[in-house]
Every structure is written in C-alpha cells, then in structure tokens.
Amino acid sequence: MKTDDLINAISEDAPIRWSLGRGFALAVIVGTAFSAVLFFVGFRPRPDIAAAAETWRFLFKFVVTASLAVSAGGLILRLVRPGAGSGGWRLALIVAPLLLAAAVAVELMVMPSASWGARWIGVNARYCLMLIPLLALGPLACILYALRQGAPENPGRAGAVAGLAASGIAATLYASHCVDDSPLFVATWYSLATGIVTVVGYLVGRRLLRW
Template identity: 55%
Template sequence: MKTDELINMLSEDSIVRFRLSHALTLAFVAAILLAGTLFFTVMGFRPDIEAALTSLRFVFKLVVTAVLFLVAANLMVRIGRPGAWVLPWELALLLVPVLMAVSVLAELVVLPAGDWAAQMIGHNAHECLSLIPLLSIGPLAAFILALRQGAPENPGRAGAVAGLAAGGIAAAFYASNCTDDSPLFVALWYTMAIVIVTGAGYLAGRRWLAW
C-alpha cells in the first residue's frame, strides 16, 4: 500500500477521529487544571490584580496569550489528523506577531526613547524564562498524549504546535502574576519562553508521535 493511500485511509477512519477529538477535549481540560493548580500553588495573582485589570497593557498580555492558545489549539486539533486542511489556522497564527508588533510600536511612540531599554529588560526576566516553561510541562504532556491517538503526518511539527498551545496557556497564567506589563518586555521575554516550550514540543513530537 502506498503512503498516500494509507494517509487517506486513516483520515477517513471515524474511530480515529472520535478518539482524537475525545482525547484532545480531555487534554484541554487537564492542561488548564494542571497549569492552574501549579500556578495557584506556587505563584498566584499579583498583589495589585484589581488595579492591573484597569490597565490596557495588562489586559493586552492576557489577550495576546489567550489568542496564541486558541489559535494553536485549533491548529492542533487538525494537525493530528492526516490530510486535514491546516493552512487557515497556520495563517491565523500570524495574528499573534501582528498584535505584538502593533503594541510594541505603540509603546515606542508613547514612551521616551530613554525608557525603552529599562521597560524591555524589566524586573522579572528570569522568572518569565523559568516559570512559563514550568507551567507548560503538564499541558504539553497532556497534548502529546492526546495526539498519540491521532496520526500526525509530521510528528515534530505536531509537537511544536502542542508546545505553542501549552506555552499559550502557561503564559496566560503567568501574565496574571508578572508585574512587567510593557509590550517591550512581553515581546522579548514571553516570546523567548514560549520558543523554549515550542522547541521542547518539537523534540517530544519527534520522539513520541512518530508512526
């Protein structure tokens, strides 16, 4: 049997589709519970959370991380099924860097040039680079286990998408603790942390999603 024929057969298998959809639904619930439990056990909300909710910068952090998770999650649902059309959701991922670029430009316009470096470096870079990957461990494991019920054509790519989704969840939780709200900080350090998780997902996918 040719590889293309096998892929088509798997993509039409209703049992595989049901199992993957069911597994991913459970994985999403587990991911939020695992990340949330660790977050509230180790970190919790920042002390000024009520005042922060009135800040556009703070709300932006929550929005951009939530958008990353939602788009990556929808892409992950499709990428686990061979032959599925994923291009629209791959293009939708571009919304995240576009949002970041617009916010960074707005920040550069509003802030004096002398404040740019300080806002970008912030006060919590080390915590950002360590806590986002830490919060991602449970969600990433849940997503990889769920994707094993499917048949992704490119295991590494599927794992990377799982890493993006896990990083989005983790970053959203961490954002409600982090006191650095500048888009300059978010664009640099949050991106670096999520890249770490995405790389871990890629390696995990190559190792555990190959078929």
C-alpha cells in the same frame, strides 16, 4: 465461525476510544487544571491585580497569550489528521505575533526613548523564562499524550505546535502574576520562554507522535 462474525465479536470486545477532538479537549482541561493548581499554590496573581486590570497593557497580555493558545490548539487538530487542510488556522497562528508587533510599535511611539531599556528588561525576565516553561509542562504532556490517537504527517511540527498551545496556556496564567506589562517585555521574554517550550515540543513530538 464466519469471518464477519469474528470481526464483529472483536469490535464489540474492543475498548471504546474517544474521538481525537474529545481527547484533545480533555487533555487541555486536565493540563490547564494541573498548571492552575501549581500556579495558585506556588505563585498566585500579583497583589495589585485589581488596579492593573484597569490598564490596557495588562489586559493586552491576555489577548496575546489566549489568541496563541486558541490558534495553536486549532491548528494542532488539523496537523494530526493526515490530508486535512489547515482550515485557516495556520493564518490564525500569526494573529498573536501581529498584535504584539503592533503593540510594540505603539509603545515605542508613545513612551520616551529613555524608558525603553527599563521596559524591555523589566524586573521578572529570569522568572518569566523559568515559570512559563514550568507551567507549560502539564498542558504539553497531556496534549502530546492525546495526540497519539492521531497520525501527523510531520510529528516534529505537530509537537512544536503543541508546544505553542501549551505556552499560550502557561503564559495566560503567568501574565496575572507578572508585574511587567510593557509590550517590549512581553515580546522579548514571553517569546523566548515560548520558544523553549516549542523546541521541547518538537523534540518530544518527533519521537512520541511518530507512526
């Protein structure tokens, strides 16, 4: 058999692999579905969600968490393609922190200083630090598995950004349950929970995404 014929025969018998983009999209869908099931079975939205939805503080939480998930997701697809530029996604990643910083500044200007401590600590700080990482496990595992089709130049950094994307998904779900809507609370406890997932993503990605 000629070499060309052998190569063609092997390629025809090889399993069909999805593109990285399609695999990533499927991973996000499956991971989000897993977290959603866990959320609605174990926690569910807050009982006053209809009234809360009429306030800007409650709605703003979703703006921040969704922008984090989208920007991190866009960046991760660039990081796992060797030589690919960030395409502006690296700058997009700072949108969520900038929005949150602006909201904190507004909160400090419009609310009396005597209320800052209570708004900062809130009532769900401990649950926030536990539930966001818990809800992020499914998306993070699925995303990291899908990213194995890529070849990141820096596996640890790619894993960390995957952690940011998973945190954004998890925090979006958790935000509907959390009764603490102050930007002071979100900036502190949501960020700390996101940091936990990001570190886990970095450590796992450094080993799992190595090539």
